[in-house]
Amino acid sequence: MTETRRPPEVDRAAASRRAVAARRERAALKHDVAMRVITPQELLRRALAHPESPAGAMRITEYLTALPAIGEGKRDRILAALEISPVKRLGGLGARQRAALAQWLDERFPEPVARPGRSRLVVLAGPTAVGKGTVAAHIRDHHPEIMLSVSATTRPPRPGEVDGEHYYFVDDDAFDRLVETGALLEHATVHNKYRYGTPREPIERALADGRSVLLEIDLQGARQVRAAAPDAKLVFLLPPSWDELVHRLVGRGTEGEEERARRLRTAKHELASQGEFDYRVVNDDVARAAAEVATLAR
Numbered sequence: 001m002t003e004t005r006r007p008p009e010v011d012r013a014a015a016s017r018r019a020v021a022a023r024r025e026r027a028a029l030k031h032d033v034a035m036r037v038i039t040p041q042e043l044l045r046r047a048l049a050h051p052e053s054p055a056g057a058m059r060i061t062e063y064l065t066a067l068p069a070i071g072e073g074k075r076d077r078i079l080a081a082l083e084i085s086p087v088k089r090l091g092g093l094g095a096r097q098r099a100a101l102a103q104w105l106d107e108r109f110p111e112p113v114a115r116p117g118r119s120r121l122v123v124l125a126g127p128t129a130v131g132k133g134t135v136a137a138h139i140r141d142h143h144p145e146i147m148l149s150v151s152a153t154t155r156p157p158r159p160g161e162v163d164g165e166h167y168y169f170v171d172d173d174a175f176d177r178l179v180e181t182g183a184l185l186e187h188a189t190v191h192n193k194y195r196y197g198t199p200r201e202p203i204e205r206a207l208a209d210g211r212s213v214l215l216e217i218d219l220q221g222a223r224q225v226r227a228a229a230p231d232a233k234l235v236f237l238l239p240p241s242w243d244e245l246v247h248r249l250v251g252r253g254t255e256g257e258e259e260r261a262r263r264l265r266t267a268k269h270e271l272a273s274q275g276e277f278d279y280r281v282v283n284d285d286v287a288r289a290a291a292e293v294a295t296l297a298r
């Protein structure tokens, strides 16, 4: 049997391509943590579950400096306190080191804790283009038991949008009257442009009938609902990664470059506020994410 052997330079080239790809993937993961698309705990869980993956191969030093507000000085003090050597990789941490790091992370970056037994009023918010509208539409089509609130807006209808179904399209004066008469549970100017608000009465009626209600609104609205109805469940929809969020925004093709850049800057701030929410749902697959939100609405 003749064995065909590849020249060593071919193997070297392949190895170097793999190294570059792994480095790129590690950089993307660090960016996701820095942008708060994934929590530090999530990255650690991935590293420990797959020590051979790019997450597992990440040095503890790289990991710590990717965390919000951790510079090199703080990093070294943390490593000393946790008794972890700076040359360690995440996938190679010992049991005691994992436990110490996990405890430190939970104190420093607490993950939202599910708060069961809350009302059936569910707020779905999240950064631009994460898929809030898509997930809400899927819930409307597949979970008729959940009432999807129809907002009032001063934005003009887009082709195909039906008054009373997608939105109640009103002018500025009519919107003012809704605000003055207290007809809105919350309202806000979104993307610096048009006003949007949630009619209070249909929600109160549905909740009184024992139905679940879903509001797909922006972060300012979510905060007002929290203040007005502290028992509401606040759900934050997350993209699988920052790159995927950008990809969806570009792919939707509804904004020009300048508006996209502005929305992404807002998205960064919105992602940083996810700790105010009770639940986080990753919109990796629309049907799966919608099912998760529908379950929370029960």
Ligand SMILES: Nc1nc2c(ncn2[C@@H]2O[C@H](COP(=O)(O)OP(=O)(O)O)[C@@H](O)[C@H]2O)c(=O)[nH]1
Pocket (backbone or CB within 6 Å): 132, 133, 151, 152, 155, 186, 187, 188, 190, 196, 197, 198, 216, 217, 218, 219, 220, 221, 222
């Ligand atoms: N506060 C608040 N935000 C809303 C309401 N209805 C829709 N929004 C938000 O307004 C934003 C713009 O929605 P829309 O005009 O449908 O445009 P698109 O998101 O670019 O398709 C989205 O972030 C919605 O979540 C509402 O009643 N109150």
Ligand SMILES: Nc1ncnc2c1ncn2[C@@H]1O[C@H](COP(=O)(O)OP(=O)(O)O)[C@@H](O)[C@H]1O
Pocket (backbone or CB within 6 Å): 126, 127, 128, 129, 130, 131, 132, 133, 134, 135, 248, 249, 251, 252, 283, 284, 285, 286
């Ligand atoms: N799970 C998903 N996977 C891939 N693409 C998605 C997913 N969810 C939504 N999208 C796409 O992302 C874009 C933004 O979704 P959209 O519902 O308009 O976002 P939002 O309402 O949060 O601004 C749309 O083009 C939509 O088709």
